[in-house]
Every structure is written in C-alpha cells, then in structure tokens.
Amino acid sequence: MSDGMTLLTFFVLSVFVGFEVVSKVSSVLHTPLMSGANAIHGVILVGAVIVTGHAHSSTALVLGLIAVVLATVNMVGGFVVTDRMLEMFTAGRPQRRAGAGVDSGKGA
Amino acid sequence: MDLLPEPVAELGYLVAAVCFILALKGLSSPATARRGNLLGAVGAVLACVVVFLSQDLDHVVPILVAIAIGSVIGVPAARRVAMTQMPQLVALFNGVGGAAAALVAGMELTATQRIEGPEGSGALELPGLAGSSRGGTSEWFAYLGRGTDVLSLPATSSTYLAAAAGAFTVFVGAISLSGSCVTFAKLQELMTTRPVIFPGGPLLFGAVVVAGLGLSLAVVVDARDSVVSTWLLVLLGLVAVAVGVLFVLPVGGADVPIVISLLNAFTGLTVAASGYVLGNTLLLVAGTLVGASGTILTRMMAAAMGRSTASILFGAFRGGSTAGSTQLSERPVRSAGAQDVAILLSYARKVVIVPGYGLAVAQAQHTIHELVDVLQARGVQVLYGIHPVAGRMPGHMNVLLAEANVPYAQLKEMDEANSELSSADVALVVGANDVVNPAAKNSPVSPIYGMPIITVDEAKAVVFLKRSMRPGFAGIENELLHDAKTTLLFGDAKDSLTKVLAAMKSV
Structure with a gap:
C-alpha cells in the first residue's frame, strides 16, 4: 500500500471515529466539548516544531517560531479553559462543598 | 536529537491519538468530562515530547522559548477570562490554531531541504515537496556534484496531492483565523452583533471564494517543480482572510456560537x-477527529436551536430568518414596576426561573442567585428551567450559573422544568424570548415551529424581564407577551433584578 493510500485510510477511519465518539453528547456539554476539541487541534504544535526545526532561512525560522507560539496558545490555553469550564460543573455537583470558590482554577 | 527510533516514535503518536479519541469520548458525558480533557492534554504533551526526541531538529532553544511564550500568553488568558467571555x-484560540496550521503548510510548500552527501562530497538542496514522494534520500545522491546543488525535481502525483492539501490548509486556515476574529469582535461587542448585510455582499463573497479556488488551483499547478512560490501562497492567504470576514459578517449575534463550532471543525x-503535507499521521488523525466531531457538534447545536446550519450561514444572505422582521406590534402589553414583581414572587409557592441570553449579557447571574436565596428564605420553592441553548452557547447557562454558585440540584433540564411548570405559580423569564415562545408548539407557519421550548405559558402567571419589546434573534413576535397572565418589567436584566431584590427585602 502506498503512503498516500495509508494516509487516506487513516483519514477515512478517523472521520468515522470522530462522528461516533460525539454522537451521544448531552447538550449541556456542547460548549466544553467544542472547547476540548479546539484544544486537541492545537497539536498542530507538533507540525510547527517540525517545520521550524528544519528551517534554513531566517525568514522561515521567524515564521516557524510564530507558528509555534500560536499553536502553543491554542493547545495550552484550550486545555486550561476547558478544564475551568468543567471544574464549574463538578464543583456545582455536590450540594455544598466547603471552599468551592469561584476562582480556585487548577490548570491542566 | 535522534533518541527514539522511528517505530517507537510512531508508537508514541499512536498512543497520543488514542488519548485524543478517549478525550472526545470522555467529554461527551458529564461524569467523565474532566478526566477526558486531562487525557487530551496528556496526549498532546506526549506528542510534543515524541517530536523533540525523535526528530533531528535545529533551533531547539528558540523553539522551547517560543513554546514558553505561547504558554505565558495562553494560560493566564484561559485562567483569568470571565466565564461570560469564554466563548x-x-x-x-481556534483562530490562532488555524493561523498556525496555515503557516506550517505554507512553509512546508515553499521550503527546501538540505541533505549532506557522504564523505563531504557536497550537499543537495531538495525542494520541500520532494520529501512527499518519499523515495528515501539515498537515490538523490545520484544527482550529487561538487558543492551545493539545487535540484529542480519533476512532480509526481503525490506532490500534486500534497500541494493541494497545502493550498487547502492555507486557504481554510486563514478563513478560520479571520472568521474567528470577527466572531470575537461580535461576541466582545466591539462591533454590532446584528447581521452585517450590504448590497452586493453575496456577490463579493462569491467573487473572493472563486478567486481563492483559482489561486488554490494555481498553487497545485505551480508545484510541478516540487516547490511553490511564496507570493502565491501569501496572496491565497490574503484572499482567504477576506473570505473569512465576509463569511461571518452576515451572521447574527445569537448564531455566532454555531459559527465558532463550524470554524473549529x-x-x-x-x-x-x-498532517498530510508533512506526512505526519498524528496530525492527520487528530485533525480529522476534530473536523468530524466538530461537524456533528455544529449540526447538533443548530438542531438544538431549531435551525439548520445552512439557514444560519446563508439565511442572512437571502434576507431570511436571521435578519427577521422587527416590526413591533401595536397591541397592548401589561408592564409593571419592580415592586409589583417583588410582591408577585414573594407570595408565590413555586417559582420557575427561565434564564436566557439577556441574563448572560447583563451578567446578572449573581444577582439572580441572591434573589433566589431571599425567596427560599421565605419558603418559596424555586427552580431554574434551563433550555439546552440558553445563554450564548449550548450549555453555557449551566456554566454561568455554576460559577455563581447556584446549587446543581436547582438546575432543571427542559423536560423536567416543563413537568414542574403546570404546578408553578410564577414563571420568571429573564432575558429569554424565543425559547419560551408558544409559537414553536402552536403555529406551524412560524420559522421556529418544532423547536423544543420551555412551556412557561402553563404557569399561573408569567413575568418577563426584557430590555424592550424587540423580538428575540429569531425575529418572531411572542404571543405570550400579550397574554392576560403576563407581566413585563422593562430594563437591563441586572438593574431590574436588583430593583426587584430591593423591593422584596422591604415587602
């Protein structure tokens, strides 16, 4: 099987997995799910690191480093903000928990 | 560093991909959501560690510094943002992710690859896309002369495919960036939240889309010598920025969350x-997972609002539902003062509160919680009826109320709230309109017919806290506002609630 075909296979199978895993989500979780998915595509950081690590010109290096910064903001910020959202859900769940303050944000 | 052999690196990527799948799965259920998110983070960190250990990278220190800068920007932004501004x-975040992807693909298409030959015989500069035909480096040395040779290689079909994927990335990534910036401006109210429609808009949009597709084709054709000219990609990116702006401008404020979800996909x-351009399976799998689940999520969000995605995106272009008719009815309504509302609430036995968009905009969630505490102290039973799309995004209202420390037990989902409403004395609707409009049940000609609603009309009395008589975002008049059992209190939700609260303390 050629490399192109392998990648195409991965692509098609991933589409089905992507459809399947979120098919039964309650509407309450739509926002956190979107935010979590948003954080996951921050993994473009891996691509940014690869192209920057192979940059030969200073222009390419600068552009690459910008891509690294942007991708990191997407990934790290995305996971932290999702965690904050979900923390609200779990903190509200037990009726009264001592010291369940508003801003006790714990990051990923 | 070349610490990890390729099979081990691939295994690491596989584990990361599994983490992402389990993360999405976990995020679909309240009990496992937080763990799911952490698992996703673990996968992402693992992927980054693998790439540093397995690839022979230059500029490692600047890259690490860039990652540190990104974290310094991202973490405080995520920690400090008010929950109402989270969308x-x-x-x-989504926009900068799209920009990063566009940069990565653009650089890969224009890059050259330097290969040192054996025994100092010289070096080769290969076009970036030559790597995608993946013949292995050894065969290139057949070309090797003295010094550095720059090769121009004829393209293969996989080169063209990689160029097409790259053009797609630059085009859609830049749309994602500019579109997200416009949604940001709308939600932050830096610009009007109403649909922005101007004559010739659809034509202009069509023109830039065609220009973008033409340039994408040009990129593919340009890849015949395995490298794409930089200015072509820059031009494509600029056209795509225009597409993104024109795409989001006509969307009304309340529909913006659906657009965010779509841009996320x-x-x-x-x-x-x-990932295809770089030949990196993890990027391919993770990106596809997000694309597929994001598409489904967008459709589910739209369905929860009783609309189709197409009608939201193109409704404004057709002058359809989002623009809506805003003509005001001349029929009388009964408006009251804060004092009257306070009395009505204080002497009720059971009150169901239906919070909506207006409550989120006015940031009145803390005030309403205070009001509920006072009511409960007087022995009034109080529940919140949460419509699935209340707030600025599906599920957003739950987050907002949880932030205001409203006990989870008081929050009732729509079906449960509806079964309570027939025995409720007062339904207090704060800044919501369409989600309680009986037209969705009674009037088959209404654009929102079929949308699930909270049936506040079944309560003995209904109180609306509204800013004005303007219809909600669906642009449909609400019959209930003219009903004999309905009382209206006009004003900003937070001001009104504060006044009611003050009046109630003196009752």
Missing part, C-alpha cells in the same frame, strides 16, 4: 491536511 476566547480539517 470569544475559545474563538480566538474547519481548523481541525486544516490540521489534518497539514
């Missing part, structure tokens, strides 16, 4: 395409 932050697909 626009997510939009912004777009960014996922660009990440997948850049």
Whole structure:
C-alpha cells in the first residue's frame, strides 16, 4: 500500500471515529466539548516544531517560531479553559462543598 | 536529537491519538468530562515530547522559548477570562490554531531541504515537496556534484496531492483565523452583533471564494517543480482572510456560537491536511477527529436551536430568518414596576426561573442567585428551567450559573422544568424570548415551529424581564407577551433584578 493510500485510510477511519465518539453528547456539554476539541487541534504544535526545526532561512525560522507560539496558545490555553469550564460543573455537583470558590482554577 | 527510533516514535503518536479519541469520548458525558480533557492534554504533551526526541531538529532553544511564550500568553488568558467571555476566547484560540496550521503548510510548500552527501562530497538542496514522494534520500545522491546543488525535481502525483492539501490548509486556515476574529469582535461587542448585510455582499463573497479556488488551483499547478512560490501562497492567504470576514459578517449575534463550532471543525480539517503535507499521521488523525466531531457538534447545536446550519450561514444572505422582521406590534402589553414583581414572587409557592441570553449579557447571574436565596428564605420553592441553548452557547447557562454558585440540584433540564411548570405559580423569564415562545408548539407557519421550548405559558402567571419589546434573534413576535397572565418589567436584566431584590427585602 502506498503512503498516500495509508494516509487516506487513516483519514477515512478517523472521520468515522470522530462522528461516533460525539454522537451521544448531552447538550449541556456542547460548549466544553467544542472547547476540548479546539484544544486537541492545537497539536498542530507538533507540525510547527517540525517545520521550524528544519528551517534554513531566517525568514522561515521567524515564521516557524510564530507558528509555534500560536499553536502553543491554542493547545495550552484550550486545555486550561476547558478544564475551568468543567471544574464549574463538578464543583456545582455536590450540594455544598466547603471552599468551592469561584476562582480556585487548577490548570491542566 | 535522534533518541527514539522511528517505530517507537510512531508508537508514541499512536498512543497520543488514542488519548485524543478517549478525550472526545470522555467529554461527551458529564461524569467523565474532566478526566477526558486531562487525557487530551496528556496526549498532546506526549506528542510534543515524541517530536523533540525523535526528530533531528535545529533551533531547539528558540523553539522551547517560543513554546514558553505561547504558554505565558495562553494560560493566564484561559485562567483569568470571565466565564461570560469564554466563548470569544475559545474563538480566538481556534483562530490562532488555524493561523498556525496555515503557516506550517505554507512553509512546508515553499521550503527546501538540505541533505549532506557522504564523505563531504557536497550537499543537495531538495525542494520541500520532494520529501512527499518519499523515495528515501539515498537515490538523490545520484544527482550529487561538487558543492551545493539545487535540484529542480519533476512532480509526481503525490506532490500534486500534497500541494493541494497545502493550498487547502492555507486557504481554510486563514478563513478560520479571520472568521474567528470577527466572531470575537461580535461576541466582545466591539462591533454590532446584528447581521452585517450590504448590497452586493453575496456577490463579493462569491467573487473572493472563486478567486481563492483559482489561486488554490494555481498553487497545485505551480508545484510541478516540487516547490511553490511564496507570493502565491501569501496572496491565497490574503484572499482567504477576506473570505473569512465576509463569511461571518452576515451572521447574527445569537448564531455566532454555531459559527465558532463550524470554524473549529474547519481548523481541525486544516490540521489534518497539514498532517498530510508533512506526512505526519498524528496530525492527520487528530485533525480529522476534530473536523468530524466538530461537524456533528455544529449540526447538533443548530438542531438544538431549531435551525439548520445552512439557514444560519446563508439565511442572512437571502434576507431570511436571521435578519427577521422587527416590526413591533401595536397591541397592548401589561408592564409593571419592580415592586409589583417583588410582591408577585414573594407570595408565590413555586417559582420557575427561565434564564436566557439577556441574563448572560447583563451578567446578572449573581444577582439572580441572591434573589433566589431571599425567596427560599421565605419558603418559596424555586427552580431554574434551563433550555439546552440558553445563554450564548449550548450549555453555557449551566456554566454561568455554576460559577455563581447556584446549587446543581436547582438546575432543571427542559423536560423536567416543563413537568414542574403546570404546578408553578410564577414563571420568571429573564432575558429569554424565543425559547419560551408558544409559537414553536402552536403555529406551524412560524420559522421556529418544532423547536423544543420551555412551556412557561402553563404557569399561573408569567413575568418577563426584557430590555424592550424587540423580538428575540429569531425575529418572531411572542404571543405570550400579550397574554392576560403576563407581566413585563422593562430594563437591563441586572438593574431590574436588583430593583426587584430591593423591593422584596422591604415587602
């Protein structure tokens, strides 16, 4: 099987997995799910690191480093903000928990 | 560093991909959501560690510094943002992700690759896309002369495919960036939240889309010598920025969350395409997962609002539902003062509160919680009826109320709230309109017919806290406002609630 075909296979199978895993989500979780998915595509950081690590010109290096910064903001910020959202859900769940303050944000 | 052999690196990527799948799965259920998110983070960190250990990278120190800078920007932004402003932050994160993907693919298409030959015989500069035909480096040395040779290689079909994927990434990534910036501006109210429609808009939009497709084709054709000219990609990116802006401008404020979700799916697909360009399976799989789940999520969000995605995106172009008719009815309504509302609430036995968009905009969630405490102290039974799309995004209202420390037990989902409403004395609707409009049940000609609603009309009395008589975002008049059992209190939700609260303390 050629490399192109392998990648195409991965692509098609991933589409089905992507459809399947979120098919039964309650509407309450739509926002956190979107935010979590948003954080996951921050993994473009891996691509940014690869192209920057192979940059030969200073222009390419600068552009690459910008891509690294942007991708990191997407990934790290995305996971932290999702965690904050979900923390609200779990903190509200037990009726009264001592010291369940508003801003006790714990990051990923 | 070349510490990890390729099979081990691939295994690491596989584990990361599994983490992402389990993360999405976990995020679909309240009990496992937080763990799911952490698992996703673990996968992402693992992927980054693998790439540093397995690839022979230059510039490692600057890259690490860039990662540190990104974290210093991202973490405080995510920690400090007010929960009401969280949707626009997510939009912004999504936009920068799209920009990063566009940069990555653009650089890969224009890059050259330097290969040192054996025994100092010289070096080769290969066009970046030559790597995608993946013949292995040894065969290139057949070309080797003295010094550095720059090769121009004829393209193969896989080169063209990689160029097409790259053009897609640049095009859609830039759309994602500019579109997200416009959604940010709308949600942050830096610009009007109403649909922005101007004559010739659809034509202009069509023109830039065609220009973008033409340039994408040009990129593919340009790849015949395995490298794409930089200015072509820059031009494509600029056209795509215009497409993104024109795409989001006509969307009304309340529909913006659906657009964010759609742009999120777009960014996922660009990440997948850049994975194809780089030949990196993890990017391909992770990007596709987000693209596919984001598409489904967008459709589910739209369905929860009783609309189709197409009608939201193109409704404004057709002058359809989002623009809506805003003509005001001349029929009388009964408006009251804060004092009257306070009395009505204080002497009720059971009150159901239906919070909506207006409550989120006015940031009145803390005030309403205070009001509920006072009512409960007087022995009034109080529940919140939460419509699935209350707030600025599906599920957003739950987050907002949880932030205001409203006990989870008081929050009732729509079906449960509806069964309570027939025995309720007062339904207090704060800044909501369409989600309680009986037209969705009674009037088959109404655009929102069929949308699930909270049946406040079944309560003995209904109190609306509204800013004005303007219809909600669906642009449909609400019969209930003219009903004999309905009382209206006009004003900003927070001001009104504060006044009611003050009046109630003196009752």
